[in-house]
Amino acid sequence: MTPRKTAFGLLGLVVLMVGMSFAAVPLYDLFCRVTGYGGTTAEGAGSERVLEQTISVRFDASKSRDMAWEFTAPDVRVMDLPIGQTGLAFYEAHNPTDRVIAGQASYNVTPYSAGGYFTKIDCFCFTEQVLQPGQTVQMPVTFYVDPEILTDSEAKFVQEITLSYTFYEIDIPVDEVSLAPAQPADEEG
Structure with a gap:
């Protein structure tokens, strides 16, 4: 060669x-x-069938070390609902600073075997969030556990699912920059 x-x-x-x-x-x-590998959830419409068997959904909230927001899980930390029934939970975020901060939530479902059966219909994690100084927002997540979970050789034994979100700061989206109040320039003197 x-x-x-x-x-x-x-x-x-x-x-x-x-x-x-x-x-x-x-x-x-x-x-x-x-x-559903790694606890990744499915997205979709509501389930067509609701079973009598219930499953517990636990909610968890955290933030990256550099995120200045306060971010909390719903007041009801554990929700028991029939498999297939739609659930609704509200997380809360507060920007205690004097500057506009944009954030994005990453999520995870444990145990991993249940991830493919935990379906989010609507979620704040689908979009970037922008909070003004001092702003507090309630952020909903609408979800259900697919009845097909009972046909999975591992997931059918799951009694409790934990839905975890972690918020981290991102650059303010271009379409939001024009809405953000001007930041004071550093003055020399």
């Missing part, structure tokens, strides 16, 4: 590896949503 062919082969390999690294995140996300 000539040095030129070797160089082109190595260059092609580098291009392939860079391309695969960019494709890895969306492909992994798709894999998790389809399989």
Whole structure:
């Protein structure tokens, strides 16, 4: 093999590896949503059937170390509801600072085997949240546990599911920047 062919082969390999690294995140996300792997939840409409058997849903709230908001789980920390019935819970966020802060919530469901059966119909985590200084908001999540959970060899033994959210700060979205009050400039003097 000539040095030129070797160089082109190595260059092609580098291009392939860079391309695969960019494709890895969306492909992994798709894999998790389809399989429920890693506690990833499904999204959809309400369940068509409601069972008599109940399951407990526990709510958890946390924030990244750098997030200045106060973020709390619903007042009712555990909800017992029939499998297939739609539930509604409200998390609360408060911005105690004097600046506009944008945040995004990441979520997880444990045990992981239940992740594919925990379906969020609507959730604050689907969009970025922007809070003005001193603003407090109630953020709803509407969900149900799919009755198909009882057909899964591992998930059918789950008695309690924990829905956890972690908020982290993000850049203020471009469409929100114009709505944010101007930040005072640092004055020298």
